Amino acid sequence: MKYGSETIRPYNEEESKKAQVTRMFDHIAGKYDLLNHTLSMGIDKQWRREGIAFLRPFAPSNILDIATGTGDLAIALYRSLKPERITGVDISEGMMAVARQKVADAGFAKYIQFEKQDCLALTYADNTFDAVTVAFGIRNFENIRKSISEMYRILKPGGHVMILELSTPEHFPMRQLYRIYSSLVIPHIGHFVSKEEAAYHYLPESIKVVPQGKVMTELLAKEKFTDAHFKTLTFGICSLYTATKEI
Numbered sequence: 001m002k003y004g005s006e007t008i009r010p011y012n013e014e015e016s017k018k019a020q021v022t023r024m025f026d027h028i029a030g031k032y033d034l035l036n037h038t039l040s041m042g043i044d045k046q047w048r049r050e051g052i053a054f055l056r057p058f059a060p061s062n063i064l065d066i067a068t069g070t071g072d073l074a075i076a077l078y079r080s081l082k083p084e085r086i087t088g089v090d091i092s093e094g095m096m097a098v099a100r101q102k103v104a105d106a107g108f109a110k111y112i113q114f115e116k117q118d119c120l121a122l123t124y125a126d127n128t129f130d131a132v133t134v135a136f137g138i139r140n141f142e143n144i145r146k147s148i149s150e151m152y153r154i155l156k157p158g159g160h161v162m163i164l165e166l167s168t169p170e171h172f173p174m175r176q177l178y179r180i181y182s183s184l185v186i187p188h189i190g191h192f193v194s195k196e197e198a199a200y201h202y203l204p205e206s207i208k209v210v211p212q213g214k215v216m217t218e219l220l221a222k223e224k225f226t227d228a229h230f231k232t233l234t235f236g237i238c239s240l241y242t243a244t245k246e247i
């Protein structure tokens with residue numbers, strides 16, 4: 001079974017989604033932070049705080065941040081939780097180059113490292129990490145179920161997964177307002193700032209069809225996670241998913 005977001009690609013139908021997403025993020029890496037914070041009006045920082053708050057009681061010491069991008073979540077995780085180690089992984093070297101510079105500037109290079117990895121085939125041993133996080137990356141995965149299976153595999157028993165993903169509001173008037181914003185405002189701002197119009201048409205299209213709400217928690221449960229829950233943030237614009245690997 002393919003989920004809708006797995007079939008949405010930035011540029012064409014011939015090339016693999018992985019190759020196109022890699023190229024897209026390499027191209028917009030230098031403008032990504034400006035665009036991200038502008039398009040979310042800065043609310044994305046609060047969403048990350050919500051996700052980190054879920055992990056805080058468990059005090060994870062070794063965290064894997066998948067689809068780490070420019071490292072915003074990895075840096076926020078370290079500042080808040082002070083784990084022994086955070087490994088950020090991504091398929092875009094361009095995005096991670098920005099992340100490495102940000103981490104160096106913050107003085108956290110000893111604690112946060114970045115590696116190019118494919119989330120469908122992570123090279124880490126079973127039962128390695130205390131927590132796995134993904135912020136705004138699920139919609140870019142070529143095979144979501146396989147990626148979640150990999151998250152389960154590399155988590156230690158009793159470890160936790162925390163996923164943040166953009167979602168489509170369900171209720172009036174936010175649903176209607178968000179539809180206008182995502183279809184008109186996001187592509188125009190994206191093109192103006194990054195000159196990469198395709199990326200910011202791809203963004204709202206992929207959000208529409210990424211697994212959301214109960215569908216996502218059921219997907220986590222299918223991959224053996226327990227205590228799978230979700231809650232919506234900011235009127236449903238973002239969703240927080242959490243689950244545990246059984247001891």
